[in-house]
Amino acid sequence: MGENVSNKKIIVIGGGASGLVAAIAAKYSNSMVTILERNPKIAKKILATGNGRCNYTNVLATEFNYNHPEFVKPALQVLNPEATIQFFETLGIVPKVEDNGKTYPLSEQASSFLDVFMYEINRSNINLICDTFVENITKKGNTFIIKDSNGNQYTADAVILTTGGKVLPKSGSDGSGYGFAQSLGHTITHVFPSLTKLKLDYPYLKQLDGVKIPGKAELIYQNQSLQTETGDVLFTSYGISGPTILQLSRKAIDLHLNHQEVFIKVTLVNELSKADVKRRIYQFSDKSIEMCLVGLINKKFIPVLLKEVGIHDSSTEISQISPKSIHKLVELLFDWRFKVIGYKGYEDAQVTAGGITIDEVNPMTMESKLIKGLYFAGEILDIDALCGGYNLQWAWSSGYLAGISASLGD
Ligand SMILES: Cc1cc2nc3c(=O)[nH]c(=O)nc-3n(C[C@H](O)[C@H](O)[C@H](O)COP(=O)(O)OP(=O)(O)OC[C@H]3O[C@@H](n4cnc5c(N)ncnc54)[C@H](O)[C@@H]3O)c2cc1C
Known part of the structure; x- marks a missing residue:
């Protein structure tokens, strides 16, 4: 000095x-x-x-x-x-x-x-x-x-x-x-505001509130992946949060404010291939669909995913479920999309x-x-x-x- x-x-x-x-x-x-x-x-x-x-x-x-x-x-x-x-x-x-x-x-x-x-x-x-x-x-x-x-x-x-x-x-x-x-x-x-939580249009958010998974989240615009982040994803009563989502929020909010439709894609299963998961499901054809998914994904996701694919009873045996529904379910485990309808404001942003x-x-x-x-x-x-x-x-x-x-x- x-x-x-x-x-x-x-x-x-x-x-x-x-x-x-x-x-x-x-x-x-x-x-x-x-x-x-x-x-x-x-x-x-x-x-x-x-x-x-x-x-x-x-x-x-x-x-x-x-x-x-x-x-x-x-x-x-x-x-x-x-x-x-x-x-x-x-x-x-x-x-x-x-x-x-x-x-x-x-x-x-x-x-x-x-x-x-x-x-x-x-x-x-x-x-x-x-x-x-x-x-x-x-x-x-x-x-x-x-x-x-x-x-x-x-x-x-x-x-x-x-x-x-x-x-x-x-x-x-x-x-x-x-x-x-x-x-x-x-x-x-x-x-x-940027680096903030996103609000989603999804009917079952209350059921998912508080579920945190180490996963992969992507920003989807016009069916293309604009950005991929791996790390924690947290579901909340209003939408989605966690470090991955904060990183995606900059582009998501910018597009949303420009009246563009954007989606967050979550991959629940990252360690196995789709073929592995299908094989695993059919291996247990005499078991209930719920027991097939327990141990693979967080239990709170199961009733929500089953609703998505039209399976109303989680005790239904695999052998009773149509191949179409099983296919849809496996697709969702690897590609679950949620429409972004807003974001948390300046109080929550970074x-x-x-x-x-x-x-x-x-x-x-x-x-x-x-x-x-x-x-x-x-x-x-x-x-x-x-x-x-x-x-x-x-x-x-x-x-x-x-x-x-x-x-x-x-
Ligand atoms: C929760 C949170 C966590 C974050 N974590 C990180 C992190 O880990 N790493 C990272 O790189 N960034 C992080 N950031 C971002 C980072 O903190 C900001 O980008 C950075 O502090 C900006 O510095 P600044 O000097 O421009 O503004 P600020 O740090 O906001 O400082 C502005 C100052 O001006 C004063 N002021 C405003 N108006 C007036 C006025 N009219 N008269 C007198 N004084 C006034 C304010 O009181 C304030 O002290 C985080 C932000 C938040 C909110």
Whole structure:
């Protein structure tokens, strides 16, 4: 850290993931930095990430994990996953890389981030002002004027807007930043919740409520599989959830909102072939259909699947069931489709799809192309990715680039 303090006054609006890294990067570049955060404490959403463990990066992340690869590329080059791990190691976070590159703090506590950020803010003399809800940002000449709901007014040479998207509004990110960006001339794309649970049109959901299976789920559009995910699938009273479904939700919701018909295909039997299953069924021709399926699939599925193929009594012997019904049943075990009719909203989602349109932002600096001295970072921009540490990686990388650029920009 340099000792010389430049005359540049930078205000970071939002003390979340991207704002905190932006503030530190700007401070390391010798600016005078103030963070304005509406909550009594910073980093509220970080505490909820990764089921309280914070999957803070993914060592395999590249620009192709994001919806606009070309736009994210420069920021990821400035702070890639390896550099991110180093950055946090200097703050005190010891990394633990798990399956598929997902990286967590060795402490297994997302709260470690709150602790190291608070320590660094104090150590490097960043001015943190909490309980401050920013209401208005204007620019007069070369000076930004920021007003909060307590009647205070702040001035700055540069502003970094990092108020996040709209998910988990109780964490403080409720989309208020979009209004500031719009008032300064920016355009907001269509925004919707992503990485969330899906609502299905299916009459027997209540009977399946709570059944969790390690399986395979696919997104089907126009009879084609658009995306396949393996892992846990969880049936609920309104539809379907689990890590596989969150990953499929981005494309599913986008198509659904564009009035397209999409289906989730679930494969209940992954270890055997259709021929194996058929052979097994006919091997027990004197047994009931229920006893044939027990031990193959979760018992709660049996009455529902039998209803689907028109078998009304689960004690019916295999020999009494038509080959057509057996064929249909076996097909369903490998290809069970459910129509998507909706999704759980911002309270349940993990990321906002859409945001400030990227055409209006310089990806080399994160500066607005419309207002000199105005910078953006994190989820407020039209950038999102799947689960796996990519969204926080974007927050850190874009925050870091914005912090440096805001300090160095003239
Ligand atoms: C439940 C959950 C789990 C997640 N898990 C992971 C994970 O494990 N890995 C991963 O990569 N991503 C995860 N994410 C996504 C990740 O947390 C976000 O993408 C990331 O936090 C976005 O950072 P941000 O700085 O843009 O916004 P935020 O972290 O949302 O921060 C915005 C800040 O701005 C403040 N603010 C908003 N408006 C104002 C205002 N008007 N005045 C003052 N302050 C304001 C807010 O209070 C908030 O502190 C998860 C998200 C959720 C909801």
